Amino acid sequence: MATPTAIKASGLVKRYGDLVAVDSISFDVEKGESFGFLGPNGAGKTTTIRMLTGLSKPTAGKAELLGLDVGSNATRTKGFTGVVPEVSNLYDELTALENLLFMGKLYGVASTERHRRAEALLELFRLQEKRDRPFRTLSRGMKRALTIAAALIHNPKILFLDEPTVGLDVMAARSLRKVIKELHDQGMTIFLTTHYLEEADILCDHIAIIVKGRIVAIERPEKLKEMAIKEQAVEFTVSGDASTLVEPLAALTGFKPIIVNSSTLRCSGTTNRLLPHICRAVQDAGAEIVSVNTIRPTLEEAFVRITGLSPTVMATEKGGK
Amino acid sequence: MRDDLRGIWCIIEKDMKTYYSKPPAVSWGIVFPVTWVLAFYLRNPVDFEGLVPGLLAMTALFSTTAAEAVVINFELRLGSLERLLLAPISMMAILLGKILGGTVFGLFMSSAVAVICALFLNIHMDWASFFSILLPALLAFSAMGSLLCLMVREVFEAQTLLNLPRFVMVFLSGVIYPLEAMPRALQFVAHLLPLTYAVKGFRGASDPNQGAPIALQAMVLMAFFLLFLFPAAKLLSKKFE
Numbered sequence: 001m002a003t004p005t006a007i008k009a010s011g012l013v014k015r016y017g018d019l020v021a022v023d024s025i026s027f028d029v030e031k032g033e034s035f036g037f038l039g040p041n042g043a044g045k046t047t048t049i050r051m052l053t054g055l056s057k058p059t060a061g062k063a064e065l066l067g068l069d070v071g072s073n074a075t076r077t078k079g080f081t082g083v084v085p086e087v088s089n090l091y092d093e094l095t096a097l098e099n100l101l102f103m104g105k106l107y108g109v110a111s112t113e114r115h116r117r118a119e120a121l122l123e124l125f126r127l128q129e130k131r132d133r134p135f136r137t138l139s140r141g142m143k144r145a146l147t148i149a150a151a152l153i154h155n156p157k158i159l160f161l162d163e164p165t166v167g168l169d170v171m172a173a174r175s176l177r178k179v180i181k182e183l184h185d186q187g188m189t190i191f192l193t194t195h196y197l198e199e200a201d202i203l204c205d206h207i208a209i210i211v212k213g214r215i216v217a218i219e220r221p222e223k224l225k226e227m228a229i230k231e232q233a234v235e236f237t238v239s240g241d242a243s244t245l246v247e248p249l250a251a252l253t254g255f256k257p258i259i260v261n262s263s264t265l266r267c268s269g270t271t272n273r274l275l276p277h278i279c280r281a282v283q284d285a286g287a288e289i290v291s292v293n294t295i296r297p298t299l300e301e302a303f304v305r306i307t308g309l310s311p312t313v314m315a316t317e318k319g320g321k
Numbered sequence: 322m323r324d325d326l327r328g329i330w331c332i333i334e335k336d337m338k339t340y341y342s343k344p345p346a347v348s349w350g351i352v353f354p355v356t357w358v359l360a361f362y363l364r365n366p367v368d369f370e371g372l373v374p375g376l377l378a379m380t381a382l383f384s385t386t387a388a389e390a391v392v393i394n395f396e397l398r399l400g401s402l403e404r405l406l407l408a409p410i411s412m413m414a415i416l417l418g419k420i421l422g423g424t425v426f427g428l429f430m431s432s433a434v435a436v437i438c439a440l441f442l443n444i445h446m447d448w449a450s451f452f453s454i455l456l457p458a459l460l461a462f463s464a465m466g467s468l469l470c471l472m473v474r475e476v477f478e479a480q481t482l483l484n485l486p487r488f489v490m491v492f493l494s495g496v497i498y499p500l501e502a503m504p505r506a507l508q509f510v511a512h513l514l515p516l517t518y519a520v521k522g523f524r525g526a527s528d529p530n531q532g533a534p535i536a537l538q539a540m541v542l543m544a545f546f547l548l549f550l551f552p553a554a555k556l557l558s559k560k561f562e
């Protein structure tokens with residue numbers, strides 16, 4: 001028999017009254033794979049994690065971990081999953097070490113093993129100096145790190161991370177990503193949610209884009225980046241009439257530029273590639289460049305276009321949290 | 322099953338370490354009953370012995386429910402209750418851990434008050450009877466506390482909500498006024514309240530000539546425990562659907 005898929009979601013639906021938070025989602029995550037859920041706030045990422053980890057009952061559909069149905073084997077599937085929730089919710093009053101030991105005990109890790117692993121995790125996350133400090137006194141980044149450490153104390157087979165680096169400074173986020181990457185390299189199956197494409201790109205083998213409770217695309221990150229780059233453009237203004245530049249530029253770049261107004265053109269592509277051509281065409285025509293503008297949509301904006309979703313989805317994201 | 326027992330113990334142990342020194346647990350669970358004891362004593366030092374069973378029952382009620390508000394609502398608010406629900410233990414084990422934690426807290430408080438009363442007052446406590454009432458009483462109050470606390474989110478909301486049954490029971494269950502001196506209708510109501518059986522039980526434990534059979538009171542209190550436990554379990558699982 002083939003080894004079972006690490007995570008299998010089949011037609012998962014979660015309804016809260018009239019609201020469909022997750023709308024019939026299906027995907028497979030192979031063992032050892034790192035799978036990312038990328039989407040704006042309110043897309044249904046957390047709700048999906050909650051169903052996969054047995055915290056929430058699906059309205060319809062099925063979630064399986066390593067071939068076990070989460071609904072009917074929750075105690076077993078919980079035993080081999082580690083979960084890092086959206087908020088760092090360890091116990092304020094307990095020290096870093098006590099928190100890890102408590103989680104170890106709760107998951108039935110034997111005493112010596114528990115202490116050994118707790119120390120090792122403190123080291124991995126560079127928290128040795130804080131081992132006897134209460135959780136509440138740690139910085140945001142350290143809290144996040146310890147929350148991830150706590151999810152690893154029982155050496156889970158599958159690790160769920162809900163927005164692991166949201167709200168952290170660049171350095172803290174970077175060092176956490178490094179550790180997550182290491183875990184992945186060691187063969188752990190990882191499921192993470194994020195609304196940073198950069199993060200999904202670094203950490204994931206596959207990325208599912210989820211918007212309004214639906215998966216709109218599952219792609220490898222390289223593919224997504226490629227699609228995002230296609231959305232870039234350069235807009236430039238010249239002294240005098242720009243329309244005479246259309247033909248020469250089309251010949252040089254292979255794409256016909258768009259006329260924005262009588263003196264401004266827009267070519268799609270990256271600045272790197274386009275700028276030499278533009279300079280040459282302008283020079284040949286004996287004109288002068290007045291201004292150049294790179295139009296680099298944020299990756300989110302690019303996705304709006306790639307996935308054909310209305311921009312209002314993203315507007316809600318900006319208005320959100 | 323073994324995992325569940327381990328889980329229950331983990332939760333009790335952690336809650337004791339984490340929460341029992343929190344202000345709401347201390348103020349409602351310790352300071353409040355002690356203040357009442359003192360107030361009663363200062364008003365009427367002569368007949369004070371007669372009030373001891375009621376005060377013991379009240380201490381058991383206040384300490385357990387105050388503890389439940391802290392162990393449940395602190396975690397509901399901070400989301401750390403979810404941590405327990407993610408662990409490979411059953412929902413019932415989590416709830417029992419929370420309830421037994423409150424029970425242990427109440428056990429310390431009530432035993433301390435009982436020992437102090439026995440040392441300084443003219444009371445001959447039958448300790449076997451005392452504990453066979455105290456334990457089911459603590460379980461019943463703790464389960465009642467958990468049920469009510471699960472209905473709200475914040476600790477202060479829980480304390481406010483808890484005050485309703487607390488004060489109704491203190492006034493109707495024979496803590497201050499003897500049951501026999503109350504109108505028949507109120508006596509009937511009193512018998513719907515768990516505190517009444519605790520007061521009667523402690524009365525019997527401190528004076529064998531008085532009060533109703535210990536075993537009966539203990540059984541009624543256990544029935545109350547189950548009566549509160551199952552809806553509380555239902556409420557907890559509803560919260561995480």
Ligand SMILES: Nc1ncnc2c1ncn2[C@@H]1O[C@H](COP(=O)(O)OP(=O)(O)O)[C@@H](O)[C@H]1O
Pocket residue numbers: 016019020021039040041042043044045046047048
């Ligand atoms: N317990 C709940 N009750 C009602 N609505 C909820 C609940 N949890 C989430 N939702 C709604 O479901 C949608 C998806 O939420 P969530 O999964 O948290 O999104 P994300 O994690 O992608 O930001 C949102 O519209 C949110 O308001």
Ligand SMILES: [Mg+2]
Pocket residue numbers: 042045046047086162
């Ligand atoms: Mg979320």
